[in-house]
Amino acid sequence: MAVTLHNIPEGMAVGVVYAGFLSGNSGITSAGALTLALGIAIQNLPEGAIVSMPLRAEGMSKGKTFLYGVLSGVVEPIAAAVTIVAAGAVVPIMPYLLAFAAGAMMYVVVEELIPEMSEGKHSNWGTIAFSLGFVLMMILDVTLG
Numbered sequence: 348m349a350v351t352l353h354n355i356p357e358g359m360a361v362g363v364v365y366a367g368f369l370s371g372n373s374g375i376t377s378a379g380a381l382t383l384a385l386g387i388a389i390q391n392l393p394e395g396a397i398v399s400m401p402l403r404a405e406g407m408s409k410g411k412t413f414l415y416g417v418l419s420g421v422v423e424p425i426a427a428a429v430t431i432v433a434a435g436a437v438v439p440i441m442p443y444l445l446a447f448a449a450g451a452m453m454y455v456v457v458e459e460l461i462p463e464m465s466e467g468k469h470s471n472w473g474t475i476a477f478s479l480g481f482v483l484m485m486i487l488d489v490t491l492g
Contacts, residue, residue, distance in 0.1 A: 349459070350398050351419045356451035357387050358423035362430025363445045369431070382491040386484050391420055 361384050367375040395416035402412040430444070464473030 350394055351422055353451070353455045354391075354394070354420050354423045355426045356448040357391075358426025359430045360445060360448035360452065361387060361423070362427035363434060363448060365427070366431045366434030370434070378491040382487050385491075386487055387423070389483070390480070391423070395420060 361380075364375060364380045364383050368377060368380045398419045399412040399416035402415055403409065407415075434444070461477075464470065464477060
């Protein structure tokens with residue numbers, strides 16, 4: 348449930364950027380919107396695993412755990428579509444919506460993922476993966492705009 352709730356602001360972030368692009372905002376490029384969508388899509392792979400792996404460890408079938416992992420992310424495109432539709436009427440507050448979505452994502456990372464990543468015997472792997480993910484996002488940001 349926590350991952351599903353976390354995916355709503357992610358969908359909102361994508362929706363706000365695409366709504367800005369569609370409204371003709373010169374500060375938002377198609378490459379920038381694609382970069383955000385791609386970055387969120389990349390980080391959704393481990394989120395699906397976060398949902399599926401504990402269920403599998405409890406004995407649930409592979410198909411059912413995969414389905415639950417997918418369903419936890421289905422709210423993202425819905426939130427993006429709703430935001431795109433609603434954003435047409437609220438273009439002036441789009442920066443605040445985007446800031447809210449980004450803040451919600453940062454809260455989840457700082458509150459949940461970083462402490463969990465730092466626990467256990469192999470915590471160095473989490474730190475290395477975090478660093479590689481950050482570098483990948485910076486490369487995408489620089490190359491795609």
